[in-house]
Amino acid sequence: MLFTLKWLILKIVCCYGSNGSGAEEPVHILAYYASWGPAKSQELEKVLSSIREGRYTRAKEMLFKLRNLDMPLKFEDVCNIAGNGVAPGRVHVARAMIKAGYVDNLRQAFSRYLYDGGPAYATGSEPAGETVVQLICRTGGIAVLAHPWALKNPVPAIKDLKAAGLHGIEAYRSDGKLSGLSDLADTYELLKLGGSDYHGRDDKEEPDIGSVDLPVLAFFKFLEVAQPIWRNAMMENFANTIERIPDLNGSKGCRRTSSGNDFCSMCLSSPELEETDDSQIEILQMVFSDIILSNRSCKTHIEQRAEITSRLH
Structure with a gap:
């Protein structure tokens, strides 16, 4: 019996560093909850609040680096672009850069300054990916690794996150085709999902929300685990x-x-x-x-x- 076809999805930005590498990279974990929300909501909200505060600190650090690159921006302007109650991220800083005339478009802002490790890039207070997966599991959610092909070395990341309780990965790209990580999902018995990875960047090449053609069988396998x-x-x-x-x-x-x-x-x-x-x-x-x-x-x-x-x- 199908209980519901509605759910709440959270994207939690965290970090992952393989044992002994000494390097960390951002990973995005999707938390799928039913329409009534998570269990232990206060525990989840505490972690999310910490991440939000870290994003404000991160935005200020990015503006500091841009100022040193002779591209000063006002923090208030970035927050206004983000919207009321929204913690600013890189895309909001990029929009402020466009408005100030420093770059022509979002692609230019990211490729020149805001890419991972770029001259204006900054990290926040992101928790470890394993910790986030365990939190999602404790609060009644389905933990899914988003766009794993973007990771420098996805194999150890998927292995470690699976050990923490990961339920699935985005194996279907925005064009609906399976990525090369499909076999890895089979190896670790993970659900194969997909998403458009829409960020509202006004990029002609960015897929629209809900544009992924996910197979019906993948959808029902997801519900079988989630219900x-x-x-x-x-x-x-x-x-x-x-x-x-x-x-x-x-x-x-x-x-x-x-x-x-x-x-x-x-x-x-x-x-x-x-x-x-x-x-x-x-x-x-x-x-x-x-x-x-x-x-x-x-x-x-x-x-x-x-x-x-x-x-x-």
């Missing part, structure tokens, strides 16, 4: 929400509910679960269809918790 992981994440969020419902946790009594439908409605009032799909709600209603709480038969919090969690798992 049980997403379901467990939803159940964990649901159980944690139950703990925070005053009517269930208080000692003065219980709110009267006459069916699993009422029970689900009460629990799903949590902001963490407000995006839960109708199909998932129906499943939960079936799980709790025989739960009836009344003032005459209140159980202690420990008893309630034990009964509910046993049904969830």
Whole structure:
């Protein structure tokens, strides 16, 4: 049974350095979550906040290097280009360079100054790729390595990330063709996905969003792996929400509910679960269809918790 066809995708920029090499390079890990979001959302948000702060620091470092190259830019202008609440990245610095007349287009900005290791390139506070993969797994997501062919040496990176829990790699290029890393995905039993890698660079050669022709079989293999992981994440969020419902946790009594439908409605009032799909709600209603709480038969919090969690798992 297909639970949902909606999901939330995060791209987390991190770093990878093979053992003993002493060199690190940026890697992009995609986190696929179900529509209701991750489990342990506070843990994920803490890491993402740290990365965002690092991006602000990185942007300032890039501007410092550009100033030394006689191309001064204002940090406020870069932030305005990025937009309200968006941590600025290289593409925003590049757009500011175009606006100031230092370069003609984004391609020129990157090829001359902002490429990895370039004269205006700077690193942020990116976590290790293995750490990010483990975080995604803990929070109920599917971890996928984006455009692995861009790595200097993808083989050890894929091997180490797989050991950390990696679920798949982008094996299909933007033209829908399999990359040379398809066999490596088979070796490590990884899902083969693909994406357009759209960044909004106004580049004629940049593929449009959703332009990748991904085979249907690859899509269903993805869902086969994702559904049980997403379901467990939803159940964990649901159980944690139950703990925070005053009517269930208080000692003065219980709110009267006459069916699993009422029970689900009460629990799903949590902001963490407000995006839960109708199909998932129906499943939960079936799980709790025989739960009836009344003032005459209140159980202690420990008893309630034990009964509910046993049904969830």
